[in-house]
Amino acid sequence: MATVKVKFRPSSVITKEGTLYYQITHDRVVRQINTGYKLYPTEWHSFTSQIVVPPNAEESRYHYLLALQNNLKKETARLAEIIVRLNRTDSAYTADRIVELYNLRSDNDSFLLFTRNLIVQLKQIGKIRTAETYTCALNSFIRFQGETDLLWEAVDSNLMIEYEVYLKAEGVCPNTSSYYMRSLRAIYNRAVEKELTIQRYPFKHVYTGIDKTVKRAVPVTVIRQIRNLKLEHNPMLDYARDIFMFSFYTRGMSFVDMAYLKKKDLHNGILSYRRQKTNQQLFIKWEKPMQEIIDKYDTTGTPYLLPIIKDVGKDERRQYKNASHLVNCKLKKIGIQLGLTIPLTTYVARHGWASIAKSKNIPISTISEAMGHDSENTTRIYLASLNTSVIDKANSLIIKSI
Incomplete structure (x- = not known):
């Protein structure tokens, strides 16, 4: 087992001033790494190997x-990480290999740089x-940690x-935190797969589940109100109301799918499209x-069915996201105008369609297929928070009976 000591x-x-260096010992072979850090003899405790x-x-x-104390802590931790990684992947490694890996600094050595590089790669593909x-x-x-990068062991x-x-202190809801x-x-798991770090399961004590969402469906009477609003002025x-209603008419089509609908997708009275989320x-x-x-x-002049992406060839995804923000902002105003107790968004159209379908006793399997869910179980989870009126009625009857 290799060892690392800080020497003066x-x-x-x-x-x-004297200099600090790292002494690497493995299989009786000793190597040194110069830190470049300068200290006076009175600033070094040789027995504890610590800065005074x-x-x-x-x-x-x-x-x-x-600052030197902090740097020593980070750098010795990095050397320890390299040794742990070598012990796991290369039983025949040498002290020279430890020094080589330490000196071979790359953007993958730290969390923020690795993540930023990964994001660039994902965009490229x-x-x-x-x-x-x-x-x-x-x-x-970064809002929590700041721009200071972290070694993987941190x-x-x-x-x-x-x-x-x-x-939680910032008021972020559990689902967003998750x-x-x-x-x-x-x-992190991508970094583990690349053997940049070992698996320490840093997320085992934090919430990574999905809470039942707040009810976001509205009854058919509200859908009718939205449709009949006089908004010509x-x-x-x-426009926002029309996008909402189009989503509802198309079985709760998501905004991104509406944005990328093309005129060629409508043929012989049938609209066909692939969900961006699942490719179904x-x-x-x-x-x-x-x-x-x-x-x-x-x-006219665009291949798209709806006026969401208007400038073909210009960052179409940005256009879709900007339009989504605008439409949902306007829908919230409509919701306030109608006195709704929930924020009105395009997602309410999807929940509303599913809720109304359920109230009409349409089978779960049919709703699942209509909405493009991967399974009926997904649909059951989706519907679980949409309509609790039956449970509320039962509870009311029980309370009245005592």
């Missing part, structure tokens, strides 16, 4: 010595949604517990209300 080499001139900060040190020297997910989680983590369960506490944690876990609200192909019978919405908008 005093200067031949007693009044000058004199109580009367000048402020600049005081901060210098504290077309995995834009995954890149955006990781970017969102990384930005949240990414442990204690750090993630602190991050979870921070998220979303960030799952993304960071996926990034406000074109943007009218769905077929929808074209109905009159759908056509009425399409007829309201001029999409």
